[in-house]
Amino acid sequence: MGAVQVLMGLYATVLPFAVLAAWMAVALWDVSRRVQAAELGRGAAVGWAGVVLVVPVVGAAGYLLAGASLPRWLAATYVGGGLLAWLLVLAVTAGLGAAG
Amino acid sequence: MSASRARSRAGGYAVLAAVALALLVAACTGGEPEFEHTIDMEDNFYDREVTRIDVGDRVRFRNRGVVPHNAIDVGGTWSTGEAAGGEPADLMDPDEEVVVTFDEPGVFTYYCSIHAPDDGSAGMAATLVVGDVAFDAADTAPADAVTEWTGVTRRVPDDHPTIQNAVDAADPGDLVLIAPAPETPEHLAADGAHVYREQVDVSTPYLTIRGTDRNAVLIDGEHERPIGINTVAADGVAVENLTVRNTTGNGIYWTGVTGYRGSYLTAYNNEIYGIYAFDSTDGLFEHSYASGSKDAGFYIGQCDPCDGVITEVVAERNGMGYSGTNSSDVYLLDSVWRHNVSGVVPNTLDSQRQPPVGRVTIAGNLIHDNDSREAPALGFPWMAFGNGVVLPGGMDNLVTRNRIVDHERAGVTVGPMLSRNFWMSGGNVVTDNVIEGSGYADLVLGGPALTGNCFGGNDPGRTVPAGLESIAGCGPDARAGAHVEVADPDRGAFRLPSRQHLAPMLSFIGLVAEVEFGLQPDNDHRDAPVPPEQEQLPGGVDAPVTPAVAVFAGFDLDLDAVEVPPPPRAPGGADGADDGTSAGVEEVASEGAPTAGRAVLVAGVPFGLGGLSTLFGVLGWLAPFALFAAWVALALLDLARREDLGRPAVIAWTAGVLVLPFVGAPAYLLAGGAGLPRWLRWTSVVGATVVLAVLLGAAVVIGGLL
Numbered sequence: 167m168g169a170v171q172v173l174m175g176l177y178a179t180v181l182p183f184a185v186l187a188a189w190m191a192v193a194l195w196d197v198s199r200r201v202q203a204a205e206l207g208r209g210a211a212v213g214w215a216g217v218v219l220v221v222p223v224v225g226a227a228g229y230l231l232a233g234a235s236l237p238r239w240l241a242a243t244y245v246g247g248g249l250l251a252w253l254l255v256l257a258v259t260a261g262l263g264a265a266g
Numbered sequence: 267m268s269a270s271r272a273r274s275r276a277g278g279y280a281v282l283a284a285v286a287l288a289l290l291v292a293a294c295t296g297g298e299p300e301f302e303h304t305i306d307m308e309d310n311f312y313d314r315e316v317t318r319i320d321v322g323d324r325v326r327f328r329n330r331g332v333v334p335h336n337a338i339d340v341g342g343t344w345s346t347g348e349a350a351g352g353e354p355a356d357l358m359d360p361d362e363e364v365v366v367t368f369d370e371p372g373v374f375t376y377y378c379s380i381h382a383p384d385d386g387s388a389g390m391a392a393t394l395v396v397g398d399v400a401f402d403a404a405d406t407a408p409a410d411a412v413t414e415w416t417g418v419t420r421r422v423p424d425d426h427p428t429i430q431n432a433v434d435a436a437d438p439g440d441l442v443l444i445a446p447a448p449e450t451p452e453h454l455a456a457d458g459a460h461v462y463r464e465q466v467d468v469s470t471p472y473l474t475i476r477g478t479d480r481n482a483v484l485i486d487g488e489h490e491r492p493i494g495i496n497t498v499a500a501d502g503v504a505v506e507n508l509t510v511r512n513t514t515g516n517g518i519y520w521t522g523v524t525g526y527r528g529s530y531l532t533a534y535n536n537e538i539y540g541i542y543a544f545d546s547t548d549g550l551f552e553h554s555y556a557s558g559s560k561d562a563g564f565y566i567g568q569c570d571p572c573d574g575v576i577t578e579v580v581a582e583r584n585g586m587g588y589s590g591t592n593s594s595d596v597y598l599l600d601s602v603w604r605h606n607v608s609g610v611v612p613n614t615l616d617s618q619r620q621p622p623v624g625r626v627t628i629a630g631n632l633i634h635d636n637d638s639r640e641a642p643a644l645g646f647p648w649m650a651f652g653n654g655v656v657l658p659g660g661m662d663n664l665v666t667r668n669r670i671v672d673h674e675r676a677g678v679t680v681g682p683m684l685s686r687n688f689w690m691s692g693g694n695v696v697t698d699n700v701i702e703g704s705g706y707a708d709l710v711l712g713g714p715a716l717t718g719n720c721f722g723g724n725d726p727g728r729t730v731p732a733g734l735e736s737i738a739g740c741g742p743d744a745r746a747g748a749h750v751e752v753a754d755p756d757r758g759a760f761r762l763p764s765r766q767h768l769a770p771m772l773s774f775i776g777l778v779a780e781v782e783f784g785l786q787p788d789n790d791h792r793d794a795p796v797p798p799e800q801e802q803l804p805g806g807v808d809a810p811v812t813p814a815v816a817v818f819a820g821f822d823l824d825l826d827a828v829e830v831p832p833p834p835r836a837p838g839g840a841d842g843a844d845d846g847t848s849a850g851v852e853e854v855a856s857e858g859a860p861t862a863g864r865a866v867l868v869a870g871v872p873f874g875l876g877g878l879s880t881l882f883g884v885l886g887w888l889a890p891f892a893l894f895a896a897w898v899a900l901a902l903l904d905l906a907r908r909e910d911l912g913r914p915a916v917i918a919w920t921a922g923v924l925v926l927p928f929v930g931a932p933a934y935l936l937a938g939g940a941g942l943p944r945w946l947r948w949t950s951v952v953g954a955t956v957v958l959a960v961l962l963g964a965a966v967v968i969g970g971l972l
Contacts, residue, residue, distance in 0.1 A: 173927055173928075174927065175713070175714065175766070176713070176714070176768070177927040177928060179713075179766075179768075180891055180894060180895075181924070183891070183895055184894055184895040184897075184898040184899070184931075185898065185924065187895035187896070187898065187899045188895070188898045188899040188901075188902040188903070190899070191899035191900075191902070191903050192899070192902055192903050192906050195903055195906070195907075196906075236906060239913060240906060240913075240916065243916070243917050243920050244902060244906075244920065247917070247920050247921065247924060248924060251921070251924035251925050254925060255925070255927070
């Protein structure tokens, strides 16, 4: 197993967590922005923040796709692109023989 | 229009994801196995002198050498050449493989036509035993070996005043029979026992050195002499039914031999090793006991293949119960390893030849409470502190049907080994054990790791990483050694890269640092308790005299018959295991608070176990992990806010951030025109990285790891 395989295996391990952290950060930033723009009440904001923070994975992804004020193409890029990037890294890692 | 495009993109993502997943699955799964056994051809020998298989089994012959070889039955019934569709004497080139199926029972001597005579009497020849047929292991002994007792008994002290005198006078095949030391002042030890005050150096092969009373025949190093019985380059020496204690090095030692046996031996308070074979092959340690050694009670090292067996022994209060550096083809069976600093540790080091360690089978053992802070230990055992079984840098090992309970850290840890080289583990199979009461985790796969490590049927509690038996499951046909080829059909179930975890390696580095800081307990081996009386050699002085010839071939190795032993007896209780090994060794679990789940894990880093493991786990794993996640989050957040970029640019940067391993996000933050304040971008990327590197580097340097 070479250094590239080790690197890709490690990246495939940490990437999903980093993507999830990014989803949560973008989602919470969007909730905050909508509150400041008076698009969202305080109660609804707290509710969405709770969903984003507490419901694993689908909370943040669900908010970005269904509740965020982001352009839909951007939300789809973040959620779908994150998943696709992970699968791509997994496939490359497996192709290098590091997944056995 | 916009919604339609989004739906179209989502559909595209789904198709790409399905393709990627299909590629992944195709890369990770296999079909039926094509063989049950492998015999490697080296230059110029077969890796196993004797191989036993069942009728109908398929044997893969593989040329691992740099010159051609083949395998031809002396009786002409089969050959690798014919199995490959050619002539019997056809040669196999390096790396070529041929599978031969054996449908008829029998004992087959086979040879390489260019490296052995056609009667298989010398050179590159070996034996294949197919099915349950009569087979005399002595037939495989070297032609000049002494396989039987000469009938000569040299008695100590009746015929010879010292053991050394008797050994020097003996001829190959003689019995040296040792009675308890005379009750004279010159034999009187400090504790009132009468002992032999000598180091016995053995250079005559095929001797049997036997005590008349295991508990009364004492060879005492008096903390002055390095070794009790020291067999150097003398093949076939058996040592039986005596005790060696208080040496400054090893109790009973063989080095550079083919054929050795230690039976019904007691070794205690020998400073480094108890019962020890180095650079030796074809051996057996059985019904023996070792305690109070700073490195290991039992050790077999630097041999490949070792063809060594350790069975029905007890090791307690040592640095390690068992240690074996760079030793392959070793079997640890039906024994008790308890109350050591660490339990069973086959390991890889560059300080000895023939790395890495491999093909060690650990089966049917009771392994418990190996987290002693009272046992004497060198630094190396402390690095494995609190583990039942550790396979650092191990390849193709099998851990099965053991009971592994009550360890402060892990039941079984498979992980890398940092020596001069960095040795990763691969092809290890951990199945059907009973593992419970582990403070950190019952099963641990520490990364980076090679392929083929798998876990199944252990019914573990906590594992690191979580769900290890699912993400690194064995599959029905898994077997040790599956790492050998990526396309090996026995590799088992689909596995994610996340099956391995870096935190255990950082914990290990923390223990290394503790050694360098001198934080490990410093217990004097001379203070270790004297063991109770041990079981005598059946038959006593009249037991058959058998030089240690063809030991491994003669051992009735039946892994299918190995069962999980019963649990240790609770303190003061009557239930639990009679360990079935040395009489007088009471099998008792440790008192005190249960160890299970003692540590709180944060992303695999243990909190609550104390020591430097947590510090290194935080600095080396948690902090960099969180920093990377923060970079990705900052980058995507900034991209979401930017109004100066068009959609293609945002998508391209997002792809770069996510797909380029570790460098995509910091590259965007530093050079992608991010809208975040410059001070924030440089502080989070460069500043945090430098601070973390300095902290970790300081810990590494201060900890003496560099």
